[in-house]
Amino acid sequence: xxxxxxxxxxxxxxxxxxxxxxxxxxxxxxxxxxxxxxxxxxxxxxxxxxxxxxxxxxxxxxxxxxxxxxxxxxxxxxxxxxxxxxxxxxxxxxxxxxxxxxxxxxxxxxxxxxxxxxxxxxxxxxxxxxxxxxxxxxxxxxxxxxxxxxxxxxxxxxxxxxxxxxxxxxxxxxxxxxxxxxxxxxxxxxxxxxxxxxxxxxxxxxxxxxxxxxxxxxxxxxxxxxxxxxxxxxxxxxxxxxxxxxxxxxxxxxxxxx
Amino acid sequence: xxxxxxxxxxxxxxxxxxxxxxxxxxxxxxxxxxxxxxxxxxxxxxxxxxxxxxxxxxxxxxxxxxxxxxxxxxxxxxxxxxxxxxxxxxxxxxxxxxxxxxxxxxxxxxxxxxxxxxxxxxxxxxxxxxxxxxxxxxxxxxxxxxxxxxxxxxxxxxxxxxxxxxxxxxxxxxxxxxxxxxxxxxxxxxxxxxxxxxxxxxxxxxxxxxxxxxxxxxxxxxxxxxxxxxxxxxxxxxxxxxxxxxxxxxxxxxxxxxxxxxxxxxxxxxxxxxxxxxxxxxxxxxxxxxxxxxxxxxxxxxxxxxxxxxxxxxxxxxxx
Ligand SMILES: Nc1ncnc2c1ncn2[C@@H]1O[C@H](COP(=O)(O)OP(=O)(O)OP(=O)(O)O)[C@@H](O)[C@H]1O
Ligand SMILES: [Mg+2]
Numbered sequence: 038x039x040x041x042x043x044x045x046x047x048x049x050x051x052x053x054x055x056x057x058x059x060x061x062x063x064x065x066x067x068x069x070x071x072x073x074x075x076x077x078x079x080x081x082x083x084x085x086x087x088x089x090x091x092x093x094x095x096x097x098x099x100x101x102x103x104x105x106x107x108x109x110x111x112x113x114x115x116x117x118x119x120x121x122x123x124x125x126x127x128x129x130x131x132x133x134x135x136x137x138x139x140x141x142x143x144x145x146x147x148x149x150x151x152x153x154x155x156x157x158x159x160x161x162x163x164x165x166x167x168x169x170x171x172x173x174x175x176x177x178x179x180x181x182x183x184x185x186x187x188x189x190x191x192x193x194x195x196x197x198x199x200x201x202x203x204x205x206x207x208x209x210x211x212x213x214x215x216x217x218x219x220x221x222x223x224x225x226x227x228x229x230x231x232x233x234x235x236x237x238x239x240x241x242x243x244x245x246x247x248x249x250x251x252x253x254x255x256x257x258x259x260x261x262x263x264x265x266x267x268x269x270x271x272x273x274x275x276x277x278x279x280x281x282x283x284x285x286x287x288x289x290x291x292x293x294x295x
Numbered sequence: 296x297x298x299x300x301x302x303x304x305x306x307x308x309x310x311x312x313x314x315x316x317x318x319x320x321x322x323x324x325x326x327x328x329x330x331x332x333x334x335x336x337x338x339x340x341x342x343x344x345x346x347x348x349x350x351x352x353x354x355x356x357x358x359x360x361x362x363x364x365x366x367x368x369x370x371x372x373x374x375x376x377x378x379x380x381x382x383x384x385x386x387x388x389x390x391x392x393x394x395x396x397x398x399x400x401x402x403x404x405x406x407x408x409x410x411x412x413x414x415x416x417x418x419x420x421x422x423x424x425x426x427x428x429x430x431x432x433x434x435x436x437x438x439x440x441x442x443x444x445x446x447x448x449x450x451x452x453x454x455x456x457x458x459x460x461x462x463x464x465x466x467x468x469x470x471x472x473x474x475x476x477x478x479x480x481x482x483x484x485x486x487x488x489x490x491x492x493x494x495x496x497x498x499x500x501x502x503x504x505x506x507x508x509x510x511x512x513x514x515x516x517x518x519x520x521x522x523x524x525x526x527x528x529x530x531x532x533x534x535x536x537x538x539x540x541x542x543x544x545x546x547x548x549x550x551x552x553x554x555x556x557x558x559x560x561x562x563x564x565x566x567x568x569x570x571x572x573x574x575x576x577x578x579x580x581x582x583x584x585x586x587x588x589x590x591x592x593x594x595x596x597x598x599x600x601x602x603x604x605x606x607x608x609x610x611x612x613x614x615x
Binding site: 094113116119124125127131132134135140148156157158159168207 | 476477479480481482484485487488491492494495497498499500501502503505509
């Protein structure tokens, strides 16, 4: 099957083997631009590994990945982020704990403000002005997601749910086309889940960012996603609107078995 | 945060003022000890960059230091080039040597990288011992010219211990400022991110390998420059400079002072070099006492002396 070159993200035959374990098994998936696509499935069904293969964190055993028509198969992660503007979050809340909330955002924005390698060593007035610009932008983003009051806090010291929101904010600093979120709501209290959903919706609506969201919380998925894909043992077993998918017998079965 | 910054700037300014007036109150031997401390400061800053900011332990620092020393000495002896040129060339050559070494070494995982740098240090020493036509082997080079402060030929020759001291101090201030510029640049922020979490750094677009390489090359430049000053001060150089003792001293300075901090490494250079000099009064137990003190430091403040001190200063009411 030909890749869909108009899709924000197009995967063809993605496979990942760990020895005899087949974590991802010949996945074909197209994410049209502007979609919020949910991805769910039992534990160990290969969701995170699929993300890893699309973002260059792990090399797929087989298959090809296209981002907005450009083949990115085999690219390193930083290049996929910079050039294809596909950025991802990690399942464990990962922020740079020793840095302030604001510095976490500035760090993520640097790739936009300092595209060249040599330029990042500059400390002159121009460089400082760009960093100031990033701080301003960071303030704006923190305002939007509702973390302004935490701006100068040490990122390691804010609550787990806030760290997940922070991680989400850092991704907005990088001007992404596609954001892959790995369980952004797991372990987060209902209030912050609500806020996370709002934030994803706003970024999708206002900035036109395409989302793939891995999540076990099906209520949240129904509220958020245009489409829901279910993975089981590395294969796609369902792909439709959330309401339809959750009623499909093979999905119910996979969840009960998994 | 603001008060922290003020504390830091105040601390540095006060310390610098102390160092500026120190020779007026100290004997020749103590000034010599201060010069030795300042000599170690440069390679220690380099080690701090690769270890404290890029998170890779390198044993190549003293090899770069030695390379810088030989380059600088040979240039001065053969071509009579001025000190500033030898000093810069020493840094550049050390950095250029770091580049091809880093290409395979930095692709390896952390432990293999350590082994690779150790291997390099051994090779550098063997080369210094056996490339007799250039290095004069174990005899080493002697009568290395004293630093000439002039644009090309002639100029002021640095002779007295006090002039050496102020030259060392001036170079150290430049080195500290250069270090500060590197770590506070956007590249420095990437390096810190790489140290804290390499995957996360890559996920926000940092080409991690390139920044580790930059840190490694720059660490070589700092060490090479340090070697240049060293050789024009002692006026002799031999392959013993590659001995593990010196490399260990650097590790002690950086780890004991506070890895990943600037003030800690500056303080560490003085404290640990001075300590080793002070202990010379008891030559029999000197190394044993030194070793024991290190162990005490490690237990007392595992992050190094400076972070401990900063915490105390910040919360003076809390006695720990
Ligand atoms: N580095 C690895 N080495 C060996 N096996 C692995 C590795 N990473 C993942 N696996 C295996 O691959 C399969 C898929 O794992 P993955 O983490 O992608 O699942 P997941 O759908 O994200 O699960 P969860 O919902 O628990 O996060 C599992 O069987 C897992 O044990
Ligand atoms: Mg997972």
